[in-house]
Amino acid sequence: MIYALFYIIIGFLAMELSGWFIHKYIMHGPLWRIHKTHHEHTKGYFELNDLFSLLFGSIAIVLIFLGLENFDYRFWMGVGISFYGMSYFFLHDILIHRRLKFFGKPKKGFLAGIFKAHQAHHASRFRDGSVSFGLFFVPFKYFKKRSR
Ligand SMILES: [Zn+2]
Numbered sequence: 001m002i003y004a005l006f007y008i009i010i011g012f013l014a015m016e017l018s019g020w021f022i023h024k025y026i027m028h029g030p031l032w033r034i035h036k037t038h039h040e041h042t043k044g045y046f047e048l049n050d051l052f053s054l055l056f057g058s059i060a061i062v063l064i065f066l067g068l069e070n071f072d073y074r075f076w077m078g079v080g081i082s083f084y085g086m087s088y089f090f091l092h093d094i095l096i097h098r099r100l101k102f103f104g105k106p107k108k109g110f111l112a113g114i115f116k117a118h119q120a121h122h123a124s125r126f127r128d129g130s131v132s133f134g135l136f137f138v139p140f141k142y143f144k145k146r147s148r
């Protein structure tokens, strides 16, 4: 049980850390042409940028599949990545970007902090000069009451 939990957490953290890195150096780098669609107001419901979610989702599925026989670490890391994907979708796509209009803007607490931090990321429409590339781990200033 502890074993499973450990790898679920590893999978989750690995996503936030590698996600931060990929977002900052690859999506706002060589693959900006794809990620750009998320910084512009595009017309349709889907963005080319959604390909990244598909990619991460497939990694999780492959890991779960590989670890299925013995429920080894690959299985649990795949579960952790899936948890991350679901939380990411819920917070980033539904709560922050309101692709499904379930909720209004969070006013206080942790959710309001990550909301502000991600808005700061979207303040720029350009490849360079953006801030705040993570989703959950963001600078503490965004959690203070009156930050921008
Ligand atoms: Zn970005």
Ligand SMILES: [Zn+2]
Pocket (backbone or CB within 6 Å): 038, 092, 097, 118, 122
């Ligand atoms: Zn966004």
